[in-house]
Amino acid sequence: MKVILHIWRQAKASTNSDFKQDGKMVRYELNNASPDMSFLEMLDVLNEQLITKGEEPVAFDHDCREGVCGSCGVVIDGVPHGPESGTTTCQLHMRSFKDGAEIYIEPMRAKAFPVTKDLIVDRGSFDRIVQSGAFISVNTGAPQDANAILIPKPDADRAFDAATCIGCGACVAACKNASAMLFVGAKVSHFKHLPQGQVERDSRARNLVSAMDEEGFGNCTNQNECEAVCPKEISVRVIADMNREYLRAKVLEE
Amino acid sequence: MSWLTSFWRSSIGGKVTMAVTGLMLFGFLVSHLLGNLLLLQGRDKINAYAKWLHDLGPLLWVMRIGLLAVFVLHVATAIRLSRANKVARPVAYRKPNTVQANMASRSMLLSGLTLLVFIIYHLMHFTFGVTNPGHHALKAAGAGGHDVYAMVTTSFGNPAIAIAYAVFQVVLFLHLSHGLQSMAQTVGIHHARYTPMIKTVSFLVALAIAGGNAFLSLSVMFGLVGGTQ
Numbered sequence: 151m152k153v154i155l156h157i158w159r160q161a162k163a164s165t166n167s168d169f170k171q172d173g174k175m176v177r178y179e180l181n182n183a184s185p186d187m188s189f190l191e192m193l194d195v196l197n198e199q200l201i202t203k204g205e206e207p208v209a210f211d212h213d214c215r216e217g218v219c220g221s222c223g224v225v226i227d228g229v230p231h232g233p234e235s236g237t238t239t240c241q242l243h244m245r246s247f248k249d250g251a252e253i254y255i256e257p258m259r260a261k262a263f264p265v266t267k268d269l270i271v272d273r274g275s276f277d278r279i280v281q282s283g284a285f286i287s288v289n290t291g292a293p294q295d296a297n298a299i300l301i302p303k304p305d306a307d308r309a310f311d312a313a314t315c316i317g318c319g320a321c322v323a324a325c326k327n328a329s330a331m332l333f334v335g336a337k338v339s340h341f342k343h344l345p346q347g348q349v350e351r352d353s354r355a356r357n358l359v360s361a362m363d364e365e366g367f368g369n370c371t372n373q374n375e376c377e378a379v380c381p382k383e384i385s386v387r388v389i390a391d392m393n394r395e396y397l398r399a400k401v402l403e404e
Numbered sequence: 405m406s407w408l409t410s411f412w413r414s415s416i417g418g419k420v421t422m423a424v425t426g427l428m429l430f431g432f433l434v435s436h437l438l439g440n441l442l443l444l445q446g447r448d449k450i451n452a453y454a455k456w457l458h459d460l461g462p463l464l465w466v467m468r469i470g471l472l473a474v475f476v477l478h479v480a481t482a483i484r485l486s487r488a489n490k491v492a493r494p495v496a497y498r499k500p501n502t503v504q505a506n507m508a509s510r511s512m513l514l515s516g517l518t519l520l521v522f523i524i525y526h527l528m529h530f531t532f533g534v535t536n537p538g539h540h541a542l543k544a545a546g547a548g549g550h551d552v553y554a555m556v557t558t559s560f561g562n563p564a565i566a567i568a569y570a571v572f573q574v575v576l577f578l579h580l581s582h583g584l585q586s587m588a589q590t591v592g593i594h595h596a597r598y599t600p601m602i603k604t605v606s607f608l609v610a611l612a613i614a615g616g617n618a619f620l621s622l623s624v625m626f627g628l629v630g631g632t633q
Contacts, residue, residue, distance in 0.1 A: 156498070156499075158498075175498055225497060227499055227501055228497055228499045228500050228501025228502075229501050229503060235503075254498060254499040256497055256498060256499070259493055259494075259495050259496070259497055260492060260493055261491060261492050261493065261494050262492070324503070326489070326505070326510060327489035327492055327493070328489070328492035328493040329415075329489070329492070331415075359414055359415065359416055360410070360414065362415065363413075363414055363415050366491070366492055367415075367492055368415075368488060368489035368491075368492030368493065369415045369418055369419060369485045369488060369489055370415070370419065371489075371509065371512060371586070372509065372582070372585075372586040372589050372590070373502075373505035373506075373509040373510060374504055374505065374509075375502055375503060375504065375505045378503035378504040378505075379503060385594075386589065386594065387594045389589065389594075390589050390592045390593060390594030391592065391594070392416070393416055393419070393420070393589070393590055393591060393592040394591070394592025394593075395592075396414075396416045397416070397420065397591065397592060400407055400410075400411045400417070403407040
């Protein structure tokens, strides 16, 4: 199959001052794509052609290529991870596109995700948020019996639904306001429903939200675009969980 | 008080401020519509209601100043959050797209600012008597206060004014239909059973408020209300 690609090309990393003049969209024609190729394999084929011609290949992030690592994630025709719901870019296949389709491929756009090169963005802001409290502190020692702490099944399910987040950043990329509230909500909700999470419950909510705000993400306006593009289909319920946890933590703060 | 300032400056604090002030403004809209529906009961009823409100004296001023404070807080917080949202995405997508966001949710700032303009016009029209001083000067016989009934029926007897008011109600509907259901989510209410209900009820309540307001202006225009009774 044939596809026409419009890809954001940017040689140098973005700086906060001149975000806008950093790169441009470049048109490529690819005649030998197969409907069975994954989206990233299609980009691999394009890159082989570019290298043969002596041009700079398109840089994009990828690692596991099986939808679990969260490395990949480009914005395809305005939708992070492309047109299939619940699917990462690496698990998206060219059969989702028509023969001769024009496809726009852009990096995720957010101040907190500066572009490093072409389609690669620096998602270090997510790591810094996680470091601020998306974990439980456990003293080392002999492990206790695995089933010593009972967790009701519905609670375990809610925690697990939130824990499926792979931190790909699609929620930020899709949000009109570049808000990270689905990501941060997933972290809060993950621990909120588990007994192990109760110890640091209030400080976690306060620290995660203030870390998120410091990174320069926008504010949620409840459009729910994030849950629509999330490859793990995390519900905006986690945002309500975070709002409630934060409100509680601020009211109880001494 | 540092917890309060840090809450106020935080993203979620801003959202909660929008929700709480929004709920208060919604409460005002309900009472405003209920009061205005007295128009259907004739001149005496609505004029008596207007006189009762004015006779509240200092209490009325407490309510007015409170309402103004809530309104200013709602608008100022919206502008602060919107500005932060704009900064959060310095480069727009070349090919923007959405999956499930609706028009009402994407245009809250625009619908809000449109409503702000409308509310200023509405106050200049009926409260300060700037745009139509003739209508504003209509006095009730005897008691001395404004003849609200005559003010409203004369104003909306003018089709341009009546239609303009009705058109603005579409904007109000858009703003309320997203705003009402957003409040629940913002204060942390999300439930498999109740959230769909909240969305439906928000839609219907927004329709009732905006529809009720539009009904009043249009029914005067079409001569269903008014005349000499």
